[in-house]
Amino acid sequence: MEKDKTDKKDHILDVAERVFAEHGYDGASTRMISGEAGVNMAMLNYYFGSKEGVFLAIFDRRITSFQNVLLSIGNDESINSWEKLDKYLDSYIDKVVTNNCFHIMLNREISKSKKTDLTDQITDIIMKNVTVFQNIIAEGIKKGDFNKDADQQLLVATIFGTKNYIVNTPHISSKVLGFDVLDAGVQNDLLKPRFKKYMKTLLKAYLQNENDNNNL
Amino acid sequence: MEKDKTDKKDHILDVAERVFAEHGYDGASTRMISGEAGVNMAMLNYYFGSKEGVFLAIFDRRITSFQNVLLSIGNDESINSWEKLDKYLDSYIDKVVTNNCFHIMLNREISKSKKTDLTDQITDIIMKNVTVFQNIIAEGIKKGDFNKDADQQLLVATIFGTKNYIVNTPHISSKVLGFDVLDAGVQNDLLKPRFKKYMKTLLKAYLQNENDNNNL
């Protein structure tokens, strides 16, 4: 059945995503992935062509819907800059914490100083989400909602960097925060709400115009 | 001569540090490293025992002096919390931007969800720098210098996360910032001063007690 085949391919990608997050792309062997997925090694090449094909297939599964959600928030004309910022953060934090394996895998492979085809591809993907955020900030500054002296570009480093620190280096952030950031229950009950609140407070403290407290 | 031997070992570590940063630990082969260093492959094992020995030798070279500098700032009783924060940021940002290869290499190998001996070792190393920063914040809050409602732990994620974003994903941050963050000249003339100023402004906006503007 077509259904079963799709399920099986999806199962392989689920496992591969986790194994790539655990050991990195180079550190994860095709035998490791197929073994944990309970399928014959040759099936990876049969379905996805190659190891890199598996890697890219994981991408296709995740990026499109996510990017469209963020894009729709950025293009929403009915809300002001502060509300856009809130909605963006809510959606973004929910998604990246839940799909932490994917984002660990993604960011690890771009943490190389050498450019490759793969780093270029990942850069393009990541930059789409970055651009949406940048536009929200730039628009807010232009409208006078946000402090015009804000460093828009380094603010990008702060929001995505803070997220990366929590999600991509779980052993560090778990130690700092005092709980296991990889635990799904903890993520929903503790991490997400606290992270959202913090991020909004931080951005408001930095972006707020002086002598203008009515947005707090 | 002893001198020449140390120079040679140091040269190998210089090259290995760069190659590890370029391709990652698994992606960098011993042939690649020895080839670029212009030495016979067997010399890596002769000097450092193994590939992992090379990796760990790079650590020994970098961490000790750096940690002592930060530690002395944290223990300085003659300055207040705001000044400590400033000095910490100045030293930290200088060091991590200059030694970007090392920090790319370091952080990449801890960006795995699976625990290993190596991730545990790296976690311990990183946590030492984190603790110094945490103590500065905690002390400032206790003394009443900083806003007591600040989320100390997520603030850790922000400072180190922002730094990681700039240093460890250079292809992304170069695109966002509009210049090459790996260029040494750009680092000193543009990146470091701007990064320091931004980080201080951001932390002051977040940590400052309300109705207390005399620290700006």
Next chain:
DNA sequence: CAAAATTAATCAAACGATTGATTAATGTAA
């Protein structure tokens, strides 16, 4: 001092193991 003995440094070649990928054979369902 000079010859001999010892140690350290360097090399090309090969090691066994593992990698990603492919093959040819077999199983399965329409």
Next chain:
DNA sequence: TTACATTAATCAATCGTTTGATTAATTTTG
């Protein structure tokens, strides 16, 4: 039967490491 799915076996390439031999440097000895 025919087309697709799955398997075990196998492939060449590359991995980190080790080897035995050779050269260079140092120490010991007469």
